[in-house]
Amino acid sequence: LGHAVSKNMLRWPHPRKRLRSEEAPLAGSEKAAFGDVHIFLVERKMGRSRRSFLTQLARSKGFVVEDVLSDAVTHVVSEDGEASSLWAWLKDHSRSDLSRMHVLDISWFTDSMKEKRPVAVETKHLIQDVLPEVSTPTSAAAVSQYACQRRTTTENHNKNLTDAFEVLAENYEFNGMEGQCLAFRRAASVLKSLSWEVRSSERVHELPCLGETMEELILQYGRSFEVNKILSDERYQTLKLFTSVFGVGLKTAEKWYRRGLRTFPDVLEEPSIHLNRMQQSGFLHYGDISRAVSKAEAQALGSIIDEAVHAITPDGTLTLTGGFRRGKDFGHDVDFIVTTPERGQEERLLTSIIQHLKQQGILLFSDYQSSSFDMSKLPSHRFEAMDHFAKCFLILRLEGREVEGGLCRAEGDSRDWRAVRVDLVSPPPDRFAFTLLGWTGSRFERDLRRFARLERRMLLDNHALFDKTKKEFLAATTEKDIFAHLGLEYIEPWQRNA
């Protein structure tokens, strides 16, 4: 067989090795009829020998058949029934403008052979791109480098890739390489916003925040050797495990790792380690709080806390924020903002709620942080991960009967309750919109700040928006006001899953 193939190749040289010019496109000696029609036969699925047979056949009938997919081609013919894979291949293998070519099913070719002339192209012959480049709502070139100018729903067409990129980003974070970490997070964020699956290098080139390394990874389909290496790396696995405990940050996890600890029993049996209150609760409720919280569970908690708020003050309000506000079906915790219209009463409201939950017997853990918010210290020029409002990090006991459709339980767990992480934050009433925008997340927020600073000379955080040119704070009662101040189109919460 090998011999036959190589003989075949001698007769029909490999496209790349063949020299040709516009004036002399023919292999045979016959003068080409129908000079305007330049056919290219896609070898994929067709096979090399059938392709050369069909090429010979067509040329003998006076058709022009191109060996290379160049700008000269007008009719691309394929036997690949799967439009998406064919188009992906075409985009990968051509630098030419595909929109100027007919991409046709073999039926057009056989019809033309029968008729001994190129038949008119009809819809039945066309193999259409599932995501035509021109009609894609977000063409690669139109994608903004800022997440706050992209709409990112929970539907991710590039999950394989973004999962891989997030592993790489996390590993850079674990190794203190912040620049690289951010670069991969940004790239993942761009990929999440796309309404198509990235496959060809042509499209990757045009995307913002995607460098050469990333393009290489994409073309390898993300599941690269590098990712698997990280996933099986002991240090990565251990840091991932330790930081999954409530109250354990990267610094503590590294300290434990350096001391040779690798498992939870290693940590818990080490006499010289003193866990703080948060970490103790983290280990105690690990099984429950490391398991995802469902939307129904979040709703049940909303009703419980809402009841507490109204038992304290009739005009207090509770607002769901965080991932659930962005339309996620599951979260690692539930985030709420509590407000009262009476100025200066935010702290009292929060401590009263904690008291109320305690009296109900459902408070398993509470870390209350009083407010350090001071308008006279604003605007802040440096970025702080935490805001200064009164807040609390809680673990609550949620009963199964409170949840529509029941609890998210681990297999074999027969308890009728579970522990859930809940965060409450209580800003002054005039700071509500900024808090809501900040706590709704996701990392979208980070780009909003970056956009404000670099494109508008404004400083944005969870507390306020400051215009450096006018040297004044800009008021806002809703998120829409903030987007309007920044001259941005409003992005709905469920479009902020960046």
Ligand code: UTP
């Ligand atoms: P989360 O960590 O709860 O993220 O923080 P999430 O998007 O809800 O994701 P899951 O579903 O729980 O895993 C919610 C938002 O609150 C902000 C974070 O930056 C994040 O965007 N936040 C948190 C603050 O702005 N300030 C804080 O002090 C704490």
Ligand code: MN
């Ligand atoms: Mn959350």
